Amino acid sequence: MSRPRIVVVGAGFGGLHTVRHLERRIPNGAADIALVAPNDYMLYSPLLPQVASGLLTPQSVAMSVHRLMKKTRFVPGYAVGVDTQDHTVVVRRPTGELAPVPYDRLVLAPGGLTREFDIPGLTEHAYGAKTLAEAVLLRDHVLGQLELANDSKDPIEREERCRFVVVGGGYTGVETAASLMRLCQEAAHLYPELRSVIRWHLVDIAPKVLPELGDRLGRKALNLLRNLGIEVKLKVTVREVTADKVVLTDGRALPCRTLIWTAGVSPSPLMETLGKPTMRGRLEVGADLSVPGEPDVFAIGDAAAVPNLSSAESAYCPPTAQYASRQAATVAQNVVNSILGRPLREFKHKDMGLVVDLSGSDALARIMQFDLSGLPALGVTRGYHVMSVPSTTARARIIANWGIRAVTGGEVARMGFADEGRPSSFVANEKVDYLDAESARKAGARLRENEEDRYGD
Known part of the structure; x- marks a missing residue:
């Protein structure tokens, strides 16, 4: 049997910690793990104001993913669509071309963008x-x-x-x-x-x-x-x-x-490309962090609407680094459990x-x-x-x-x-052309066909 392909989207608190937990839980050579992200560093964003003031140097808050990962392949680019039928993530590479990244298990942690409003200028x-x-x-x-x-x-x-x-x-x-x-x-x-x-x-x-x-x-x-x-x-x-x-x-x-x-922050538009229910742009998931109807897809972090089982005040977990880091441990274990056919765990965390x-x-x-x-x-x-x-x-x-x-x-x-x-303004800095659900499905199928024609199945 071929090794399972695990793809994680996003190198923020949720994505990078998920990869590190997977590497600790999966024996060498037992799975192919790939991280898709536009930059090859994790940004410790809570300290960005101190970079802006000059208290910290930029290198202090940008940690190389290559130093933090040991067994994971880095895929540079933005994930702009997900074809759940063909189990493919569509990635827009730095060159502008689209490339397919096939998966057997997918963890979405793309974070969010600065929220914009229709204000003149x-x-x-x-x-x-x-x-x-x-x-x-x-x-x-x-x-x-x-x-x-x-x-x-x-x-x-x-x-x-x-x-x-x-x-x-x-x-x-x-x-x-x-x-x-x-x-x-x-x-x-x-x-x-x-x-x-x-x-x-x-x-x-x-x-x-x-x-x-x-x-x-x-x-x-x-x-x-x-x-x-x-x-x-x-x-x-x-x-x-x-x-x-x-x-x-x-x-x-x-x-x-x-x-x-x-x-404020708006969830990544990537979540809309799956064609699944969202809550104000955040992809709805179960307490086990899996997407309803897509047992091979999980989502965490700012762009996921995760039920908050530890609080009666809020129905969903707040989109903070604290929660994303803790969700990473649960989702990594659930990815492993789903591959092995074991029951999935529910995510619970009390705000610290x-x-x-x-x-x-x-x-x-x-x-x-x-x-x-x-x-x-x-x-x-x-x-x-x-x-x-x-x-x-x-x-x-x-x-x-x-x-x-x-x-x-x-x-x-x-x-x-x-x-x-x-x-460039913050809108131009963060702008990426995402695909809708149907376009993502067609692009995924077309890209996979092209890959098979070039390299074989």
């Missing part, structure tokens, strides 16, 4: 903060605005370049605003005339920031942000964006050349809490219903990140970066990535 002018490239470009852009403002004698231009608006009061938005505000404070030592001009705004349509922290820590987070000098405006969002202005839904028009969009690092010495943490702030929260927060990073090399880099920053202070020099003009 948003896709043309907003910056994202979700990818490694966006974090590096964002840092360069912010520092570039300060340099240009310092060199300008026009008060209107100075105001536009020194005002920054972050949309989204969740984890990413709060940490990004706080981290980049501290970067601007460091840069202001070089440009003392700008100290009174620099303005940071955080806006969110929700009535509170970081609702996952609870009311007490949420209020503390709000106070910390305001003490940093960030103007927080709630129950408000963006109505229009232009190259030099942001108009809010309360009627305010803010002179501004930098809008940072962090207003949330940590928020506002850079400097400010942090907040809610661990097993215990609320922490100040230095205890900072210790817990950074300890959690160090333990969660799956690479010893990355841990060493992160700890070294924190230590160097504490001893020598920060650097405000640009890297030059944004020197060629306006970089």
Whole structure:
């Protein structure tokens, strides 16, 4: 009997941890394991705001999958469709061509994209903060605005370049605003005339920031942000964006050349290509993480609607790194069990809490219903990140970066990535042409036929 082919889509928290669990559970040579992902690294996204501020180097949060995998074949490209009839994943390679990746068992963990809305000017002018490239470009852009403002004698231009608006009061938005505000404070030592001009705004349509922290820590987070000098405006969002202005839904028009969009995540469009039921774009799965009607297909992470068996407050598991990492262990075991004909396990996990690092010495943490702030929260927060990073090399880099920053202070020099003009918006950065269910089925069948004609069955 031929070896089973196991394909995992996505190199994020869910996908990479699934591969590592499979490698530990499956003996050498007992199965062919393939990982499909556009980049050959796992991005530790919770620390991206610290990359944007320069506290961490980009290499610290990008861990090579080749170092973390021992028995898995890496397939570069985006999975853009799934042909469940022919058991084929359709992959768009970096060259643009489509290629088939056949499977006997499939685990989908493609993550999500920055959520976009039909707001005039948003896709043309907003910056994202979700990818490694966006974090590096964002840092360069912010520092570039300060340099240009310092060199300008026009008060209107100075105001536009020194005002920054972050949309989204969740984890990413709060940490990004706080981290980049501290970067601007460091840069202001070089440009003392700008100290009174620099303005940071955080806006969110929700009535509170970081609702996952609870009311007490949420209020503390709000106070910390305001003490940093960030103007927080709630129950408000963006109505229009232009190259030099942001108009809010309360009627305010803010002179501004930098809008940072962090207003949530949408599930990967890949999940729609299966033609199976979805919940707001998330592929519905059973408690055993398998897709109903497709016993050979499993889904986890941000793009999967996983029943939450450990909480009566929410019907589905939250799309967080914590849950994706735990789902990976269960789905890996269930893939093995399904091959061996054993019963599948249900996924259960009790939320362990949330940590928020506002850079400097400010942090907040809610661990097993215990609320922490100040230095205890900072210790817990950074300890959690160090333990969660799956690479010893990355841990060493992160700890070294924190230590160097504490001893020598920060650097405000640009890297030059944004020197060629306006970089692509977050929509363009994350855009991939996905197939619909019927197109995926036809493409899968056609590609498999072509492969058989070229190489034989």
